[in-house]
Amino acid sequence: MMTNDTLRVALAQIHVEATEIEANVERALEAVSHAASRGADLVALPELFNVGYFAFDSYERHAEPFEGETFTRLREAAADHEIAVLAGSIVEDLAATATVETPADEGLANTTALFDATGDRQLVYRKHHLFGYQSAESELLVPGERIETATIGGVTVGATTCYDLRFPELYRQLIDAGAELVLVPSAWPYPRVEHWQTLSRARAIENQAFVATINGSGHFERADATLLGRSTVYDPWGTTLASSGDEPALVMAELDLGALERVREEFPALRDRRL
Numbered sequence: 102m103m104t105n106d107t108l109r110v111a112l113a114q115i116h117v118e119a120t121e122i123e124a125n126v127e128r129a130l131e132a133v134s135h136a137a138s139r140g141a142d143l144v145a146l147p148e149l150f151n152v153g154y155f156a157f158d159s160y161e162r163h164a165e166p167f168e169g170e171t172f173t174r175l176r177e178a179a180a181d182h183e184i185a186v187l188a189g190s191i192v193e194d195l196a197a198t199a200t201v202e203t204p205a206d207e208g209l210a211n212t213t214a215l216f217d218a219t220g221d222r223q224l225v226y227r228k229h230h231l232f233g234y235q236s237a238e239s240e241l242l243v244p245g246e247r248i249e250t251a252t253i254g255g256v257t258v259g260a261t262t263c264y265d266l267r268f269p270e271l272y273r274q275l276i277d278a279g280a281e282l283v284l285v286p287s288a289w290p291y292p293r294v295e296h297w298q299t300l301s302r303a304r305a306i307e308n309q310a311f312v313a314t315i316n317g318s319g320h321f322e323r324a325d326a327t328l329l330g331r332s333t334v335y336d337p338w339g340t341t342l343a344s345s346g347d348e349p350a351l352v353m354a355e356l357d358l359g360a361l362e363r364v365r366e367e368f369p370a371l372r373d374r375r376l
Contacts, residue, residue, distance in 0.1 A: 106359065108254045108282070110313055111136035111144040112332040112352040114345050117288075117317040119153040122163060126151050126171055128349075129189065130178050135351055137182035142218075142254045145284050146175075146189030147317035147332075148263050149211065154288030154317075155324035157237040164209050166197035167225070172214055180220030185253045188214045189286045189315070190228070190262060195243065201225055208243035213260050213286055215251055223251035228262040229271060250278050256358060263287035266300040272308050276371065281361055282311040289316050290326040297331060306339035309365050311356050318349045337364040 113132035117125055129146050136144035148154055151171050152163045165171055171191050179186040193212035195203040204210065204227060211228035227245025232238045248271075250259045259280035265271055266285060275283055283304065289297045297314070305312040313334045320327045330347035334354035343354040365371060 106357070108256050108356045108358060109140055109142045110282075110334060110354050110356060111139065111141035112313055112315045112334065112345075113144055113146050114316060114318055114330055114332040114350045114352060115147065115150060116349045117147065117150050117153050117319040117328065119156040119321050119323070120159045120163065121153075122151050125153070126174060130174060132351060133175070133178045133184065133186055134182055137184040139351070139353060141184060141353065143185040143187065145187035145313060145315045146286060147315050148190045148286040148288040149192065150189040150317055151191055153319075153321060155321035155326045157241060157324075160192045160209060160241050164192040164194040166194050166199065167201045167212065167214070168199060176216045176220045176222070179216040179218060183218045185218050186216045187260065187284045187286065187315070188216060192242070193227070202247070203227075204246045205243045209241060210243050210245060211238070211262060212245075213262060215253070215258065215260065215284075217251075217253060223253070224249045224258065224260060226260040226262065228265065230264045230268050232264040248274050248278060250275065250280050256356070257281045258284060260284045260286070263289060266304060266314075269304065269307065272304050276308045276310060280310060281358075282313065282356065283308075285312065285314045287314055287316045289329055291329045294329055294331065297329060298333070301333060302335055302339040305335035305337060307370075309337040309361070309368070309371055311336060311361065313354075318347060337361050
């Protein structure tokens with residue numbers, strides 16, 4: 102049961118440069134600080150923001166354990182600024198990870214984590230659906246298997262990653278687990294703007310939940326791919342609460358938590374499901 106009236110969410114659409122790890126992480130840390138200064142309760146970062154999604158040939162070289170530098174710095178930033186942080190995602194070296202249950206004893210995973218405002222880990226999600234279309238992700242990484250939710254500011258939060266948007270059954274599992282807000286760190290490129298917007302809105306409408314899609318900004322020369330940005334927060338009706346263009350931006354939205362309960366009560370589509 103939700104206990105607060107609103108949750109202030111920030112989507113950090115940062116510029117991502119292939120393999121420029123330190124610069125990318127510094128941008129992420131600046132975005133966390135900026136979001137906190139604007140009063141956000143939760144800030145979310147894009148998929149593989151540190152290495153860059155399309156830098157496939159550097160995945161192995163820049164893979165980290167879960168307890169590695171990127172997540173550690175973001176966990177510390179969450180505590181320093183007293184703000185919850187959805188830490189985008191990293192290429193995780195599963196064999197080197199010591200303290201978090203993993204889907205395999207070895208290999209690499211596309212892993213996100215949610216840290217609360219004290220820096221404590223609340224949620225771990227490893228991308229379930231690995232992209233194969235004009236992408237090496239499905240060849241290089243191991244898919245995740247677990248679904249988790251966490252409570253931030255009285256809201257039950259879940260996470261998926263980018264390509265997962267095309268698989269509605271995953272979102273049904275999250276809703277059945279109690280999710281009211283789904284965060285979707287992504288690296289979605291041109292030209293599939295309509296897919297990005299339509300799929301995200303559909304996931305919000307059909308699940309009567311808030312959906313926040315966090316994309317990056319930037320061009321990857323070797324893959325000839327440009328991230329389309331357009332990070333967006335949708336309400337349970339599928340209405341856009343806040344959005345961006347394709348340049349770096351901090352997208353802010355205040356979620357009316359009572360509205361979610363009213364929508365589900367007045368228009369009981371979830372209760373009308375026949376399983």
